[in-house]
Amino acid sequence: xxxxxxxxxxxxxxxxxxxxxxxxxxxxxxxxxxxxxxxxxxxxxxxxxxxxxxxxxxxxxxxxxxxxxxxxxxxxxxxxxxxxxxxxxxxxxxxxxxxxxxxxxxxxxxxxxxxxxxxxxxxxxxxxxxxxxxxxxxxxxxxxxxxxxxxxxxxxxxxxxxxxxxxxxxxxxxxxxxxxxxxxxxxxxxxxxxxxxxxxxxxxxxxxxxxxxxxxxxxxxxxxxxxxxxxxxxxxxxxxxxxxxxxxxxxxxxxxxxxxxxxxxxxxxxxxxxxxxxxxxxxxxxxxxxxxxxxxxxxxx
Amino acid sequence: xxxxxxxxxxxxxxxxxxxxxxxxxxxxxxxxxxxxxxxxxxxxxxxxxxxxxxxxxxxxxxxxxxxxxxxxxxxxxxxxxxxxxxxxxxxxxxxxxxxxxxxxxxxxxxxxxxxxxxxxxxxxxxxxxxxxxxxxxxxxxxxxxxxxxxxxxxxxxxxxxxxxxxxxxxxxxxxxxxxxxxxxxxxxxxxxxxxxxxxxxxxxxxxxxxxxxxxxxxxxxxxxxxxxxxxxxxxxxxxxxxxxxxxxxxxxxxxxxxxxxxxxxxxxxxxxxxxxxxxxxxxxxxxxxxxxxxxxxxxxx
Numbered sequence: 001x002x003x004x005x006x007x008x009x010x011x012x013x014x015x016x017x018x019x020x021x022x023x024x025x026x027x028x029x030x031x032x033x034x035x036x037x038x039x040x041x042x043x044x045x046x047x048x049x050x051x052x053x054x055x056x057x058x059x060x061x062x063x064x065x066x067x068x069x070x071x072x073x074x075x076x077x078x079x080x081x082x083x084x085x086x087x088x089x090x091x092x093x094x095x096x097x098x099x100x101x102x103x104x105x106x107x108x109x110x111x112x113x114x115x116x117x118x119x120x121x122x123x124x125x126x127x128x129x130x131x132x133x134x135x136x137x138x139x140x141x142x143x144x145x146x147x148x149x150x151x152x153x154x155x156x157x158x159x160x161x162x163x164x165x166x167x168x169x170x171x172x173x174x175x176x177x178x179x180x181x182x183x184x185x186x187x188x189x190x191x192x193x194x195x196x197x198x199x200x201x202x203x204x205x206x207x208x209x210x211x212x213x214x215x216x217x218x219x220x221x222x223x224x225x226x227x228x229x230x231x232x233x234x235x236x237x238x239x240x241x242x243x244x245x246x247x248x249x250x251x252x253x254x255x256x257x258x259x260x261x262x263x264x265x266x267x268x269x270x271x272x273x274x275x276x277x278x279x280x281x282x283x284x285x286x287x288x289x290x291x292x293x294x295x296x297x298x299x300x301x
Numbered sequence: 302x303x304x305x306x307x308x309x310x311x312x313x314x315x316x317x318x319x320x321x322x323x324x325x326x327x328x329x330x331x332x333x334x335x336x337x338x339x340x341x342x343x344x345x346x347x348x349x350x351x352x353x354x355x356x357x358x359x360x361x362x363x364x365x366x367x368x369x370x371x372x373x374x375x376x377x378x379x380x381x382x383x384x385x386x387x388x389x390x391x392x393x394x395x396x397x398x399x400x401x402x403x404x405x406x407x408x409x410x411x412x413x414x415x416x417x418x419x420x421x422x423x424x425x426x427x428x429x430x431x432x433x434x435x436x437x438x439x440x441x442x443x444x445x446x447x448x449x450x451x452x453x454x455x456x457x458x459x460x461x462x463x464x465x466x467x468x469x470x471x472x473x474x475x476x477x478x479x480x481x482x483x484x485x486x487x488x489x490x491x492x493x494x495x496x497x498x499x500x501x502x503x504x505x506x507x508x509x510x511x512x513x514x515x516x517x518x519x520x521x522x523x524x525x526x527x528x529x530x531x532x533x534x535x536x537x538x539x540x541x542x543x544x545x546x547x548x549x550x551x552x553x554x555x556x557x558x559x560x561x562x563x564x565x566x567x568x569x570x571x572x573x574x575x576x577x578x579x580x581x582x583x584x585x586x587x588x589x590x591x592x593x594x595x596x597x598x599x600x601x602x
Binding site for chain 1 (some may be wrong): 331335337387388429482483484485486489494503505506515518519520522523524525526527554557558560561595596597598599600601
């Protein structure tokens, strides 16, 4: 079962307490796609500029990722520059150049219109709606968003939420979207907006999953070194949807195990700058850390 | 197996976004003792002033808590006044009157000197050392501390840490004590100071347990309403040590289940002001929420 992701493919310039990296491969679709590719075939829809190097495209194709939906347009690639605080949960956006992303209209190659698993990465809700309009049949659509769209495109975002199955957002975004400070109330309020499942990412504190009938709470994998949290959320989403696509198991148990796989992939993603760690990762390492995760959290036996 | 707790018995005046309470029963020993009393017999060593009302003492005796070690001295009872922010993880101490607590020298009634389970609540490390000097034999000593002692009584605190089995502190205290921002490194560094086990309380995000050979991570029980976080940490410690005393099981599995029991009791403690909720709590409610906690976190089946 293949997975379609629509989102940004970008240059990231990153500064963390552990060091810095200039114009490395980034963007929501990039992290999601590489993370998901350990589990299932992945197709990206996105846009890059004339300055986007072949070696970055090769990173995708080496992992078997289908780039037929990635258009190259005149102009420069989307570029984000961010700086993390000593507390890695806090970051400042220093520069943001939309470049070719502004005015981008996602167009799905014909075969992608029947994708079973779809992830709408963090882009303009208007673009997310354009993707939804092009889908013919699908099994599951999950989406991400951010404070910028919650504040500026509330109407469009609400329309997206009415049409998708799952929302994957972080805790501060959940609070902003719902107007509720308490995270349980925030999730319950978001469930009323449409999604059947809300996944709330809490960074180093783990993930909460809410549906009408169940709540699941899981901690993050504790790490001695976090080099770069960039892309952790999209790597989580990629591992999560990847495992769902691999297993085809959308039972509560299947969702929970997929959340743990997502957490495992995210824990690798933050161990080095950009996509570096994910690009050297193996399936065996993922399975090995999944087993450690079981031991880390098990008090049931 | 009975449990001895040495700590504060206090008046707390509390303001939270949900309301306020004036001079209610508080203090580390009070929360710990009531929480632990659901699992095992508890003895308190502490001090109160002439103004301490009989009805507050009755709250302990109704739960079978042994008060032979609580001295009443000339002067006023220790009084803390605090205010919580909208983000309940942040609180300000508005007033702090040590009163009879200043110059207090804990004296253990003769039979207490053979207590098997001992909790040294958050008091002056000098007093914690005085308690350790009076213990003849014991199975397990756990202790708590806070930023004030870490910064002002480092030498005494290090001596305490060299003589105890377990340290139970929150994440910001762990960072301060170790000088490490990363919480895994912080815990590893504290293990080198003496304790065999370090429990790191992360409030609404749960608990991490570290020993040389194992790590355990567990989320907190998600609540729709948190009225008053005061005493959550001591209620956790009380439920934790209470369950250890009840089960006598200090295996890794036994420790983990005790951590979950502690989390369950703490989740009740914050549902109302002061000790109100714990005083109306039943053993059945604890067991029922423990089972919910298993369902909340289980992805292993």
